[in-house]
Amino acid sequence: MTGAAVLLLDAAGPEAAALARAAADRGHQVHAATVADGPAPAPELAGRVVTDFARPDRAVEEITAYARRRGVGAVLTANEYLTGLAARVCAELGLPGNDPHLAHAARDKAAMASVLTAAGVHVPYTRLVHDDTELHDALADPGVGFPCVIKPVSGAGSAGVTVVTSPAEAAAAADTARTARGRYGDAAAGILVQAYAAGDEYSVESVTQDAVTTHLAVTRKAVTGGARRVETGHSLPVRLPRATETAVHREVDAAIRAVGIRHGASHTEVVIAPDGRCTVIEIAARLGAGHIGVLLQHALGIDVFAALLDVALGRPAALVPTVHGHATVRFVTAPCAGRLTSLAGFPKPGPGVPFVRWRAAIGGLVTAAGVNADRLGAFVVTGPDAAEVERRADLLARQIRVRVVSAPLRTGRT
Ligand SMILES: Nc1ncnc2c1ncn2[C@@H]1O[C@H](COP(=O)(O)OP(=O)(O)OP(=O)(O)O)[C@@H](O)[C@H]1O
Ligand SMILES: [Mg+2]
Known part of the structure; x- marks a missing residue:
């Protein structure tokens, strides 16, 4: 092994695995900070510090102490929920990272709307609401109008986001936004009502x-x-x-x-x-x-x-x-909620199809796509010509047969 050790905040998922592989291939020891009951970390790991991302002050202390002991020279994360924590850890360790005082504005969409507006960036008109009265006021605000979007303050993966076309749909959308918790239990106050x-x-x-x-x-x-x-x-x-x-x-x-x-x-x-x-x-x-x-x-x-x-x-x-060249990824979704009984025609990797991933079990329950996490699989098509790549991807997508037998339960997959 050569070079400084590398620490990933959360090592689950394809992007973290690719970062771990890139580091290991270049001779760096790879470590990770993970939660105790998190998904299995990437195989390249030399070690890990178990922490609680829901308690960021303590997590910063535990992670920086571990990083100092292991000679960590780089801290990265592919996990959107941990970008603020990564900025704080980098600042503590004196490593290249983002401004820890501003990093929350890339997570908290209420703060994002204010700092972007202050910086002259064109963003949708946004109201933070905490109760039904504020929701009612926001919906009557001509700056919002219809359709509008009701979303959680710190969500990701489109969870809890609803495009609302009339006042009658707002209460249910607000409930959906309120119940979409951040992954580490952050109880952000309020929800957002945003111009479309x-x-x-x-x-x-x-x-x-x-x-x-x-x-x-x-x-x-x-x-x-x-x-x-x-x-x-x-x-x-x-x-x-x-x-x-x-x-x-x-x-x-x-x-x-x-x-x-x-x-x-x-x-x-x-x-x-x-x-x-x-x-x-x-x-x-x-x-x-x-x-x-x-x-x-x-x-x-x-x-x-x-x-x-x-x-x-x-x-x-x-x-x-x-x-x-050009590349496209297509995601496969279920036509309805139910039990996935068969899959046919899903592309295999080969020339011009460098990557495929299927993650739903045959026989398991699936949901009609409501959030990004409901997607069942993905394939990538690439080549020198954009129109030809898109045509080929459309053709491959049309050949996929996903059979779902209606069943009333949700899978709970998120
Ligand atoms: N103000 C808006 N105007 C128009 N469409 C919107 C607006 N806000 C959200 N959307 C639509 O809803 C989708 C999800 O919203 P948003 O990106 O805010 O949520 P997210 O949970 O951060 O999603 P992700 O992590 O998948 O990017 C957007 O990609 C867009 O299609
Ligand atoms: Mg988004």
Whole structure:
């Protein structure tokens, strides 16, 4: 082993596994901070500190003490809920990280709306409400209007987010937002009522090093319509008209600065209106989930996991594309809630299909997609030509047969 040890905050999930692999492949010992009953950590781990992410002050102490003992020289997380904790740990250890005083604004969407508005970033008009009277007032506010969006303050994965088209739907949407707890039990006060931004949805994948940002790609998001929005695919890189791209990058740069991102990845979700106006829906101080790292690798030849490792270690990161192709990920969802009885035609990895992942058990219960975590599987298609890649992905998607026999129970999978 060579080089400093690397510490991941939470080591579960495909992005954390890829970071662990990138570090291990480059000769770094990989450690993780995990909760006691968390999912199985990545196989590369040299050791771990068990802590309670729901008690951040104590977690910072325990993690920094462990990191000092193990000679940790880089701290990273792919877990959106832990980006604030990562900033605090990096600051304590004197390692490259984000501003610990601003990091909460990339998690708490009420704080996000205020700091982004103060920084001149165009965001949806947002009201924080704590009770039915405030909810009623917010719905009557002409700045909100209908449709509007009711969402938790610190959610992720679209959990608890509802697009509401009339006052009659608001109470149920507010209950849904209130019950969507943060993963580590954070009891954020209130919920958000937000103006609806109409247009096409994109995200901007960026890496910032020493406060200098490189935008790696703009990603087009495919999202279900209706009250509950679930991402069904991502494609990158998208070529926007030059003036639109400049405007989008300007908004995203300002958002990155406003939430204190200095060293690390960001994933900024934007809506572009038909007139080209860009609204920032949210910014997260982490790499985009949903296999966006895999898309960057295949479409652009950028090993974003190695790059993020370099950023965290304070080394120059390689962020220039070496390939000029296109990649798309498609997610498979269940047509209805019930028991998954069969799956046919799911793509196999091969030429132009570098990645497939199926995670639902045949015979198990599934739900119709209401949040991102309800997705059953994913496959990636890549190649030199965007239109051809999209055509091939559409064709493969049409060949998949998911059979679900109606059953009344929810799976409880989140
Ligand atoms: N103000 C808005 N205007 C239009 N659409 C919105 C708005 N807010 C949320 N949405 C839609 O709902 C989806 C989920 O909302 P949001 O991104 O705020 O939640 P999230 O839980 O952080 O989601 P994720 O972690 O999946 O990005 C968005 O991707 C978008 O489709
Ligand atoms: Mg989002």
